[in-house]
Amino acid sequence: MSLPTSGQRQSWRAAAQTQITSTLDNTKIGQKNLRWYLTGWRMGIFWLVIAALVPWVLDTSLQVTAITICIYVMLALGLNIVVGYAGLLDLGYVAFFVIGAYTMAAGSFGFIQLANGDTKAVPSFPFWILLPAGAILAGFFGALLGAPTLRLRGDYLAIVTLGFGEIVPIVFNNVPYFFGPVGISAQPPNDIGPISFSDPSFPAPFYYLTLLIVVLIILAVLSLRGSSLGRAWVAIREDETAAASSGVNLVRTKLLAFGLGATVGGIGGVMNAAFTTSITPKDFSFNISITILIMVVLGGLGSVPGVILGAILLRFFDVYLLGQVNDAVHNSVLVAGNGAPLHFLAGVDFNTSKYLIYGLILVGMILVRPQGLIPDKRRTRELHGVGAAPESLSIVGIVAEEEAGVAVGGEGSEDETAFSGAGSDAQGRED
Amino acid sequence: MHMLTLADTAGIGIFFQQIENGITLGAMYALVALGYTLVYGIIELINFAHGDVFMWSTLVTLVVVQALGITGTLTGMALIGVLLLLIVIGVAVSAGLNVTIERLAYKPLRRAPRLAPLIAAIGASFILENAAQLWRGSSFVAFPAIFPPGKISIGSLSINYLDIFIVALAVALMIGLDRVIRLTRLGRAMRATAQDPEAASLMGVNIDRTIVYTFLIGGALAGATGVFYNLYIGQVWFLTGFQLGLIAFTAAVLGGIGNVNGAVLGGFLIGIINSLAIQYIPSGFQWSNAIVFAILVLILVFRPSGLLGQRVPDKV
Numbered sequence: 133m134s135l136p137t138s139g140q141r142q143s144w145r146a147a148a149q150t151q152i153t154s155t156l157d158n159t160k161i162g163q164k165n166l167r168w169y170l171t172g173w174r175m176g177i178f179w180l181v182i183a184a185l186v187p188w189v190l191d192t193s194l195q196v197t198a199i200t201i202c203i204y205v206m207l208a209l210g211l212n213i214v215v216g217y218a219g220l221l222d223l224g225y226v227a228f229f230v231i232g233a234y235t236m237a238a239g240s241f242g243f244i245q246l247a248n249g250d251t252k253a254v255p256s257f258p259f260w261i262l263l264p265a266g267a268i269l270a271g272f273f274g275a276l277l278g279a280p281t282l283r284l285r286g287d288y289l290a291i292v293t294l295g296f297g298e299i300v301p302i303v304f305n306n307v308p309y310f311f312g313p314v315g316i317s318a319q320p321p322n323d324i325g326p327i328s329f330s331d332p333s334f335p336a337p338f339y340y341l342t343l344l345i346v347v348l349i350i351l352a353v354l355s356l357r358g359s360s361l362g363r364a365w366v367a368i369r370e371d372e373t374a375a376a377s378s379g380v381n382l383v384r385t386k387l388l389a390f391g392l393g394a395t396v397g398g399i400g401g402v403m404n405a406a407f408t409t410s411i412t413p414k415d416f417s418f419n420i421s422i423t424i425l426i427m428v429v430l431g432g433l434g435s436v437p438g439v440i441l442g443a444i445l446l447r448f449f450d451v452y453l454l455g456q457v458n459d460a461v462h463n464s465v466l467v468a469g470n471g472a473p474l475h476f477l478a479g480v481d482f483n484t485s486k487y488l489i490y491g492l493i494l495v496g497m498i499l500v501r502p503q504g505l506i507p508d509k510r511r512t513r514e515l516h517g518v519g520a521a522p523e524s525l526s527i528v529g530i531v532a533e534e535e536a537g538v539a540v541g542g543e544g545s546e547d548e549t550a551f552s553g554a555g556s557d558a559q560g561r562e563d
Numbered sequence: 564m565h566m567l568t569l570a571d572t573a574g575i576g577i578f579f580q581q582i583e584n585g586i587t588l589g590a591m592y593a594l595v596a597l598g599y600t601l602v603y604g605i606i607e608l609i610n611f612a613h614g615d616v617f618m619w620s621t622l623v624t625l626v627v628v629q630a631l632g633i634t635g636t637l638t639g640m641a642l643i644g645v646l647l648l649l650i651v652i653g654v655a656v657s658a659g660l661n662v663t664i665e666r667l668a669y670k671p672l673r674r675a676p677r678l679a680p681l682i683a684a685i686g687a688s689f690i691l692e693n694a695a696q697l698w699r700g701s702s703f704v705a706f707p708a709i710f711p712p713g714k715i716s717i718g719s720l721s722i723n724y725l726d727i728f729i730v731a732l733a734v735a736l737m738i739g740l741d742r743v744i745r746l747t748r749l750g751r752a753m754r755a756t757a758q759d760p761e762a763a764s765l766m767g768v769n770i771d772r773t774i775v776y777t778f779l780i781g782g783a784l785a786g787a788t789g790v791f792y793n794l795y796i797g798q799v800w801f802l803t804g805f806q807l808g809l810i811a812f813t814a815a816v817l818g819g820i821g822n823v824n825g826a827v828l829g830g831f832l833i834g835i836i837n838s839l840a841i842q843y844i845p846s847g848f849q850w851s852n853a854i855v856f857a858i859l860v861l862i863l864v865f866r867p868s869g870l871l872g873q874r875v876p877d878k879v
Contacts, residue, residue, distance in 0.1 A: 221681050280864040287609045288863055290681055291812055295856035298809070306849050418805070422689055429682060485697055491690035495668055498683045502675065514676055 175437075176350075183343055187336035195335045201447040202342040203403050208427040208443040209349050209436065210396025215425065216434035216508070217362060218389035219369030220278075221290040224297020226421040227277075228270040228394040232401020233411050234304055235266035237318035240406075247308040259321035259329075259406055266402035267395045274394020275387045282383050297421050305413040315412030318405040329406075342403055349396055354436055356392070365389055370514060419487055426494045432504025434511040441506055446490075454486055576719035581838040587726040587795065589834020590733035594788040595811035596818070596826040597740065598661075598781030604757040604821035605777050608669065611684040614808015615691035616660045616782055618801065620653035620789025622695055625706050625799045627652055637709045645709060646790070654786035660691070661782025662775055670771075688805070695801040703800045706793040729791045736784060737827055744823060749776055757821065806852065810837070813859040819872020828870060833858070 186198050207229060214222045238244070242256035257265070277296050281289045304310045320330035321341070329338045356362045364385045367375035376382050405411050423446065431442025497504065503512040595617055602610045627649060637645055668683040714723045744750035752773045755763035764770045792807070793799065814833040818825025833855065840854045862869065 215678070219676075219678055221678055221685075223685060280860050284863060284867055287607075287677070287681060288816070288867070290611075290685075291609060291809070292856075292860060292863065295809060295852075295859060299853045299856050302849070302853055306846070422685065425682070425685070433678075485693070488690060488693035488697060491686050491693055494686035495683050495690065498679050498686065499668065499671055502679055 180347065184340075187339055192333060192335060195339055197447070197451050199335060199339050199342050199407055200451070201444055202339070202346050203400050203407070204424070204427065204447050205346050205440050205443040206349055206400040206403065207397055207424045208431070208439045209346075209353050210393045210400065211424050212393075212428050212434065212436070212439045213353060213356070213365075213396065214389050214393035215428055216432075216439065216511070217357065217369070218365040218386065220386065220389060221287075222293045222390075222393065222421075223290050223425070224293035224295065224300075224418075224421055225393075225397055225424050226416045226418070227293075227297045227300040228274055228397030229401040229404070229420065230300050230304065230413075230416040231270045231273055231394075232266040232398035232403075233318075233405040233416070234310065234316070234401075235269050235398070236262045236402040236405035237316040237411050238310060239265065240319035241317050242319075244309040245311045256319065259319070259402075263399065263402050267398045270398020270401065271391045271395035274397075275391035277394075278387050278390035282386050294418075294421075297418060301413040301416045310413075313413060315410060315415075318409050318411065320406055320409055330409075338407060342407075345399060345403065349399070350436060350440070353396075357436070361385065361388060366510065422487075422494070423490060426490050426497075429494055429497050429502075430504060432507045432511070433502075435504060435506050435508035438504045438506035438508065442504065445505075450486065577842065578839075579720045581842045582835055583720060583722055583726065585835030585838035586831060587729055587834070588838060589814075589831035590730045591788050591791055591795070591830075592807070592811050592814045592834050593827045593830025594733055594736060594784045594791075595807060596814040596830045597737070597823065598785050599812050599815040600818070600820055600823060600826040601753075601777050601781045603815070604823075605753060605774060606669070606673070606680075608680050608684060609812070610661075610664075610778075610781070611681075611808070612664050612687040612691055613661070613781065613785060614804035614806075614811065615688050615695070616657045616664070616804070617785040617789050617792075617807060618695060618804025619660055619691060620657040620786040621706075621793050621799050621803060622699060622801070623656045624649045624653045624790055624793055625704060626699075628707060628709070633709055634707050635709070636711050638711060642709065642711070649790045649793075650787055653790045654783045657786030657789060658779045658782035661778045661785070665775065665778040670774075688808075692801055692805060699799075699801065701801060703798045706797045706799055708794075708797060710794050725794055729795060732787070733791065736787060740780065740784070741823065743780070749773070753777060809852070810855050813855050813862075816859060817862050817869055819869025822869065822871045825869050825871035 183198075187195055190198065207225070210228075211222060211225045214220050214225075236259070239257045239262045240259065242253060243251045244254050245251050277293065278289070281292050305313055310316055321338075323329065327337045328334070329341065331337075364375065364380045367378065367380050368382060368385055372382065375385075424443075427442040427446050428439050429442070430446060431440065432438025595613065598613045598616075599610060602608060602613070628645075631645070633645065664687045668687050669680050672680040672683055710725045710728070712723070712725075714721045715727075716722075742750075744753060752763070752768045753776070755766065755768050756770055756773045760770050763773075792803070810833060811830065814829035815826045816829070817832060818827070818829030820826075836858065837851055837855065841848050841851055844850060844854070
């Protein structure tokens, strides 16, 4: 390495000066920049207010859309615990969605179907009991499924969960009691005083109920992230062997990731059944597992705001944009007056090509922007192969390092400044 | 899914007939399982798209047969010519697709964390399935029975010529693969890469090219299987690859993933188990996928290294 020229040295000094001043500016009270206002809980409250306004602003059909978006946000947040936090690929997440939904439906319907085709009356339970029941049942099956694969590499887990996601709907389809392919009805939540959760012309109460649960889940996953369990998840995600030798209990940590992720999926299932009041095994296909995975990858693995955004975007694309694009293309100049297509796009039904587009989004994101739309800082470095070398010794220093990374500003955007150079050096040693 | 040809005698006859069906199915499972195990052996990636690569061979060969206007049984030179054409096309389609996927989706992620190529693989599988559905629709389409229906009878057991053809060709392919791996330069490069890619590359092995050839061979085997599957099952469907892929992967794990002989053994075993399950378990057909999945979980619990695999510690 050659010695720096005096000119270079001067520019380094100048850059260092700017860096120091800007750091001071950031900490000075009363001079907070826009970014400060747009991060953390302030942003959360802002968006919560927006979400709370939905029934006042939007019409009934869009409120229904908002409810399904909320349910998908729940599912994406739950899958994010498993895939984003703990780095375990779950390709059958729909299984827990099914278990939650069938708990709700079978528990509230009041009838089961016997093997000979007769129906039999059974006690039915209210939504308020079935919601925790569905969550616990799904969580139990999540842990049960994770158990055999704990000793194995993540790849096996992916294929076992994929099989599980296929098998669970088959079970509900083939076992008596659940009315087979016909499916089963669910009772909506009981009224509380004058508040009705089952009025199709006034979905606001159900929307607020769903929103409340989403907010609770968001708070739960955010606090999990910073907890010792959350840090253990990061540790096994980055390097299982190192985590184990640093005293992380792999079995407990993985089972909890699986169990908690499944619990959230179960809650989503209960809410879905309570909302649609009718479910069939066909509703729960592999496509849903992948759709939820795409929401997580699109938004940003491990990033809570990202995952929420991913779910909203994909749902919005699905229920709103796709139809619009379809109509726009089919009614546009691409079609001649007699209805003959003038361009190959006019012959494409965008609704049926939805999942193809989803697949392209998934592969495209992983290749081009693996950290997602709103990246999680730590995850970004991992996915770009920086600071996540297998010989990582950073288990103990996870939090310290994360904060150090932010404070030094060594995100790689200011390569020419002396400080970021020093920062990345320090990082290199630490890892 | 399977059109079973049951012997009309009861008891032991049915049992052997199911074994025979299982062997034919197993030959096909084994060929697809080889694709999983070869790729896993070299880059430690479950190529989720492999089953769908197989499905594309069934799809394209169906289109070829339809384009040729073939609707019934062929004989003589026409049969040989058409079979040869279909196999060449099937192999080309699947090998080409497999290599394309590797180049576009897996190669850029070679140094990324494990999760990334795995997600890319499931995405590729999803794209292939849905592209097939868009192209040819989501219903089953019949593949014409071009193979003559004759059979050999041994006691109560009857063996179709088609079954003999499939098993013989599959075994020939397996022997060929074994020769390639054991005796050629490419095979030596593959074994070296599987053992230790860095050391292999220091010894002058072109890792990148070896990986491409591995995908090419795996895809080619899947492509040939696509033709066999069309002749045997006679139903083309965009999700065939998903189902058969799961079964073949289970076969690869049963034999010990990464182990070529294990994949063959696992394929035949799963084929036989599947056939017997359909026969002897009440409404076994509905449950056949669940049974395969249960086998997979049981292997993972009790013998994760498979029947022939070695237990290796994780590379640190």
